[in-house]
Amino acid sequence: MGGCPVGTQTAEITRYEELARQLTGIGAVKRDLARSLPPDCPPGAAAVLTVLDRHGEMRLSRLAELMAVDISVTSRHVTHVAERGWIGREADPGDGRCRILRLTPAGRALLAELGARYTAALERALATWSAQDIDALNTLLARLRSSF
Numbered sequence: 001m002g003g004c005p006v007g008t009q010t011a012e013i014t015r016y017e018e019l020a021r022q023l024t025g026i027g028a029v030k031r032d033l034a035r036s037l038p039p040d041c042p043p044g045a046a047a048v049l050t051v052l053d054r055h056g057e058m059r060l061s062r063l064a065e066l067m068a069v070d071i072s073v074t075s076r077h078v079t080h081v082a083e084r085g086w087i088g089r090e091a092d093p094g095d096g097r098c099r100i101l102r103l104t105p106a107g108r109a110l111l112a113e114l115g116a117r118y119t120a121a122l123e124r125a126l127a128t129w130s131a132q133d134i135d136a137l138n139t140l141l142a143r144l145r146s147s148f
């Protein structure tokens with residue numbers, strides 16, 4: 001019989017169970033950060049802007065895929081941000097039935113504001129943390145993301 005000794009296997013299960021609990025708690029952190037958003041920019045709208053900024057112009061179907069959200073939900077978010085002038089919806093030259101979504105200058109300005117708000121919220125929340133701890137958290141979170 002190969003494998004880990006029973007005590008080691010139990011410790012690993014407990015370690016991963018604790019990690020699962022901590023990651024669930026990240027949801028609470030994200031909800032607290034969302035409170036720093038302007039009232040007319042809910043988290044779904046901010047996600048649309050962020051994805052378009054990161055990946056460039058695209059069709060609604062691609063946006064829904066990248067956001068991992070149903071296309072009907074994505075469409076509501078897109079309507080919200082388009083009505084505020086944060087994105088433009090233009091006919092797709094390859095298929096006039098489809099629209100290409102792209103950030104507007106107003107959308108880019110809002111993204112800069114959102115970034116500043118998030119950064120300020122993190123600075124307040126982690127004010128007692130050392131620079132080394134923040135660097136370690138950044139490193140480990142990046143490593144976690146790259147594992148998926």
